[in-house]
Amino acid sequence: MTPKAELPAHAVSVRDLQVAYGEGDDMRPVLDGVNFHVQRGDVTCMVGGSGCGKSTLLKSIIGLVTPRSGTIDLLGHDVLSMEPEEREPLLRRVGVMFQYGALLNSLTVGENVALPIQMHTNLETSLITELVRTRLHLVGLDDTENLMPTELSGGMRKRAALARAMSLEPEILFCDEPGAGLDPITAAGIDQLLMSLNRNLGTTVVVVTHELLSIERLDGGLLMLDGGRVAYSGTAREAREAGGAGLREFFHPG
Amino acid sequence: MSINTPSHHSSAVFRLQGELTVLTVSSISARLRQQVLESGARELAIDPSGLTRLDTAGAVWLRQVTESGIDGARLRLDSPLPTAISAFYEGVSFPVASAAVPAERPRASFLERFGDRAYIDVNAFLSFLHLVSDLTWAGIGELWRRRGVRPGTFTEQATRVGADGVSIVAVILFLIGGVSTLQAAAQLRQFGANVLVADLLAIGITRELGPLMTAIMVAGRSGSAFAAEIATMKFTEEIDALRTMAIDPLRLIAVPKLWAMLLTVPLLTVMADFMGLLGGTVTGVVSLDIAPVTFVNRVTNALLLKDIVTGLIKSISFAWAITMVSVYRGLQFRGGAAGVGDATTASVVSSIFAIIVLDLAWGLLFYL
Numbered sequence: 219m220t221p222k223a224e225l226p227a228h229a230v231s232v233r234d235l236q237v238a239y240g241e242g243d244d245m246r247p248v249l250d251g252v253n254f255h256v257q258r259g260d261v262t263c264m265v266g267g268s269g270c271g272k273s274t275l276l277k278s279i280i281g282l283v284t285p286r287s288g289t290i291d292l293l294g295h296d297v298l299s300m301e302p303e304e305r306e307p308l309l310r311r312v313g314v315m316f317q318y319g320a321l322l323n324s325l326t327v328g329e330n331v332a333l334p335i336q337m338h339t340n341l342e343t344s345l346i347t348e349l350v351r352t353r354l355h356l357v358g359l360d361d362t363e364n365l366m367p368t369e370l371s372g373g374m375r376k377r378a379a380l381a382r383a384m385s386l387e388p389e390i391l392f393c394d395e396p397g398a399g400l401d402p403i404t405a406a407g408i409d410q411l412l413m414s415l416n417r418n419l420g421t422t423v424v425v426v427t428h429e430l431l432s433i434e435r436l437d438g439g440l441l442m443l444d445g446g447r448v449a450y451s452g453t454a455r456e457a458r459e460a461g462g463a464g465l466r467e468f469f470h471p472g
Numbered sequence: 473m474s475i476n477t478p479s480h481h482s483s484a485v486f487r488l489q490g491e492l493t494v495l496t497v498s499s500i501s502a503r504l505r506q507q508v509l510e511s512g513a514r515e516l517a518i519d520p521s522g523l524t525r526l527d528t529a530g531a532v533w534l535r536q537v538t539e540s541g542i543d544g545a546r547l548r549l550d551s552p553l554p555t556a557i558s559a560f561y562e563g564v565s566f567p568v569a570s571a572a573v574p575a576e577r578p579r580a581s582f583l584e585r586f587g588d589r590a591y592i593d594v595n596a597f598l599s600f601l602h603l604v605s606d607l608t609w610a611g612i613g614e615l616w617r618r619r620g621v622r623p624g625t626f627t628e629q630a631t632r633v634g635a636d637g638v639s640i641v642a643v644i645l646f647l648i649g650g651v652s653t654l655q656a657a658a659q660l661r662q663f664g665a666n667v668l669v670a671d672l673l674a675i676g677i678t679r680e681l682g683p684l685m686t687a688i689m690v691a692g693r694s695g696s697a698f699a700a701e702i703a704t705m706k707f708t709e710e711i712d713a714l715r716t717m718a719i720d721p722l723r724l725i726a727v728p729k730l731w732a733m734l735l736t737v738p739l740l741t742v743m744a745d746f747m748g749l750l751g752g753t754v755t756g757v758v759s760l761d762i763a764p765v766t767f768v769n770r771v772t773n774a775l776l777l778k779d780i781v782t783g784l785i786k787s788i789s790f791a792w793a794i795t796m797v798s799v800y801r802g803l804q805f806r807g808g809a810a811g812v813g814d815a816t817t818a819s820v821v822s823s824i825f826a827i828i829v830l831d832l833a834w835g836l837l838f839y840l
Contacts, residue, residue, distance in 0.1 A: 280716050309718035320713035322705075334717045337619065337724075382717075 228291065229390050229422040230279060231255040235288035237274050248274045249285070250446040258389075261416050261423045261438030263454060270443040272426045273317075276392055279424075280314055281305055293389060310338050313383035313391040313421075317398055319375040321367040321382070327354070328363025331382045338386060353381040357411055373404035380411060390422040391415065397429045409435045434458075484513045485550065489522030492530035501533060501542075508545045517550035526557045531564045596804075603722075603800050608792075610723050611730045620723025629728045633694045634736025638743065641689050645744040648681055649673065649751025657760050669756055670770035677748035678779040679839075684831055686744040687790035690737055691823035695798035698729055699819030702802025703812045711803075726799045730792070737791035738784045745783065782838045786831065793826040 237249040248271045256262045264272050277283040279290055281297060290297040295308050321330045331350045335341060341349070350363055357377040367375055376396060383391055393412065397405030409432050415421045425436060433440065433454050440457050442450035450457055486504060490496070508516065518538070526534075537547050553561055580588070614621050656672045702725060705711050714721045749771055757764045801819035805811050 277712075282712050282715060306718040309716060312716065314713065314716040316709045316713055318708065320709040322710050322713075323708070324701075333622070334719065336622065337717070337719050 227257060228255040229258045229260075229293060230424065231289075231291040232275075232279070233289045233291075235275070235278060235285050235290065237271070237278055237283060237285045248446055249278070252288070252443070252446070252448055254441050254448055254451050256390075256422060256424055256439065258422055259416070259420050261413065261436050262425070262441060263433045263436055263438065264424065264426045264441045264443065265428055265433060266443035266449070267428070271446045272428075272443055273394060275443065276394055276424070276426050280312065280392060281309070310334075310386055311389045313386070313388035315376070315379045315383045315391065315393040315396060317394040319367070319379035321375060321379055323367050325367075326363060327359070327365050327367060327370065327378050330367065330378065331363070331385050334382065334385045349385070350381075353385055354378070356384070357381045358407070373400050373407070376400065376408060377411070380408070384415065384421075387419065388421065390424065393423070393425045393427075395427055395429075396425060397427060397432050402431065405429065405432065406435060412436065484511050485517045485519050486547075487519045487522055489524075491525040492523055492534065493525060493527040494529035497529050497533045501537075504537070505543055508543050514545055516545055516547045518547055519550050520553050520557070521551050523554055523557050526553075526560055528564055531561050532566070534561070535566060600796075600800050603803070604796050607722055607726055607730060607796060607799060610720070611727050611734075614723055614727050620720050621727050622724065625724075625728040626731050629732035630736050632697070633690065633729075633732045634740060637690060637693055637736075637740060640693070641686055641740050641744050642747045644689060645677075645682065645685060645747040646751035648685055649677060649748035649753075650755035652676055652681065652748075653752040653755040654759065657756070666760055667762060667766065667770060669760065669762070670753075670767050671774035673752040673756070674749065674771045674774035675779060677752065678745050678775065678783050680783075680831075682745040682748050683741050683783045683787040683790065684827065686737065686741045686787060687794065687827045688824055690733070690740065690791070691794045691798075691827060692820055694733070695794040695823045696816045696820050698726075698795070698798040699802040700812055700816045702726075702799060703805035703815040706803065706805045707808070707812060722799075726795070729799070730795045733791040733795045734788060737794075738787045741784060741787035742780075745780065782834070786834045789830050789834070790827050793830055794823045797823045797826055 232252055232254055235249050235252040236247070238245050238247040240246050252271075252275060264275065266272050274283055278285050279292060279297070285298065288298075293308060293311055297305065297308070300308070321327070322333070325333065328347075328350050331353050332346050335346050335349060339346075351360075354360060354363060357380050359374060359377050359381065362370070362374070362378070367378065370378060380393075380396075383393075391412070396408045396412065400408070412423050412425065413436065416423045423436075423438075425432070427433065437454055440450065440452060440454040441448060442457070484507070486507065488500070492500060518534075520534075538549060541547055552558060610620070653669055653673055656669045656676075657666060660666055660668050660672070702711070705721075705725070711721045714724060753764075753767055753771060756762050756767045798819040801815045801822060804818075805815045807814075
């Protein structure tokens with residue numbers, strides 16, 4: 219990806235974000251005034267205990283959850299004030315890797331990776347096929363394009379999902395718990411892939427995780443959520459050394 | 473476990489021996505209660521020195537009876553727990569009673585509950601209307617645009633709905649044709665009008681039973697499959713993934729299904745009409761002693777183009793309704809695996825309801 223001129227410095231900028239589930243008496247606040255930003259070209263980990271609102275924050279940014287108030291600036295666009303059809307061109311610049319891959323089970327691996335390309339470009343079939351093979355090669359899944367997602371292992375499925383998320387070469391890539399449920403070697407492999415995408419293509423990477431090893435490997439920005447609020451925002455390295463009560467518990471459990 | 477009760481009633485000693493675990497605690501509790509009742513003692517001492525094993529259930533019970541007593545009698549430990557058991561007892565982390573007891577929510581009145589239900593149902597109906605308009609327009613728009621639908625999916629869906637359903641629809645309609653003939657003959661025979669069975673069969677099958685039974689079969693076979701497929705896709709976040717790829721799930725998933733239904737259900741209905749008439753003719757000829765030529769002639773004379781066309785119009789509307797309802801039910805999915813089952817069931821029930829209502833509406837329009 220070639221760098222573009224006059225791009226805003228922040229890939230993501232979130233202000234006073236409030237999200238709640240339910241209505242009336244049953245309303246349960248999940249995010250309560252979240253503020254943070256992610257610099258373009260950075261790798262950032264969103265961390266926090268279960269139920270702290272990490273996944274909700276991610277879903278709010280990519281438009282799957284509607285916040286009650288606040289602003290979300292994604293690649294220079296105010297996401298919440300956009301009409302659904304206005305979001306389409308923006309979403310083409312964004313890649314999302316879901317926790318369990320979310321590959322379409324009725325399509326082959328190759329068709330899954332080709333889907334966004336087919337839907338959003340006019341490329342010839344032969345070129346799409348070659349592009350798909352290149353993407354699968356990038357994630358170490360050569361010769362799997364004709365397999366069904368159910369024929370893949372958990373780690374392979376995640377790598378295929380990464381290939382699909384990268385198919386349109388997005389400017390920003392969001393990953394929801396990429397290492398969850400994987401053995402340490404496979405999880406490390408996924409982290410290395412994310413690092414190489416960031417290094418070689420300049421992709422901004424935002425990873426939701428609670429894997430300590432993953433945070434250390436990615437060694438970038440760190441956003442820690444606690445009780446629906448930002449408990450820490452800075453770099454993982456500083457957090458490990460400085461650390462308030464919550465951070466200490468996170469980096470030195472037990 | 474054994475319980476020793478001294479003869480005097482003011483106090484007693486209960487000697488716990490053996491295991492106090494989840495398997496023995498209820499029988500111990502019951503026997504203790506019985507002893508308290510029989511002895512009439514107001515204060516009891518528990519001697520736990522004979523205990524050989526304690527688990528969490530036993531520890532919770534022991535704490536409960538020593539703190540709160542049992543049936544109005546106070547209980548206390550008259551000797552420490554054996555060392556091995558004491559270590560376990562001390563290690564059990566008992567929950568601390570919360571000082572702030574959450575206020576019990578007042579039970580909603582009938583009017584409140586009625587209002588809540590009405591609010592939910594009206595919203596559900598409005599979102600159904602949204603889906604109906606979105607999907608219908610997407611179905612029309614994609615005929616020209618062809619960007620949101622993957623090549624090949626229409627053929628795949630048409631094969632599933634149409635070709636794969638041919639045999640079961642054919643068999644069912646053949647049998648229904650036969651049954652209709654027998655039922656009609658049973659009545660008409662009384663008036664010596666056996667031969668009119670053919671007329672009744674032709675009208676009944678083409679106007680009503682052909683389109684209706686085909687639609688019900690399709691709702692059960694394909695409508696339920698649509699709802700289950702879409703609900704599962706929601707469960708596995710496939711629908712969310714499509715949205716984040718700026719791909720409209722309605723266009724990619726539902727439009728080919730709508731096209732397939734609108735094309736194949738009328739074709740299935742034509743085949744069903746033919747099979748119903750065939751089944752009725754075979755039954756009439758075999759069991760009613762009507763000459764084959766006479767029966768076929770009466771059937772063909774009674775057949776009106778209008779009846780076949782109205783049957784086809786009905787079948788197109790049924791196909792449209794089944795698709796809308798099953799896609800809506802699939803997208804309404806909430807929860808886990810049970811939610812997929814609920815979506816499937818709701819899709820079949822609602823589709824059949826919609827088919828019957830539409831059938832009545834068409835009946836009023838065409839034949840009143």
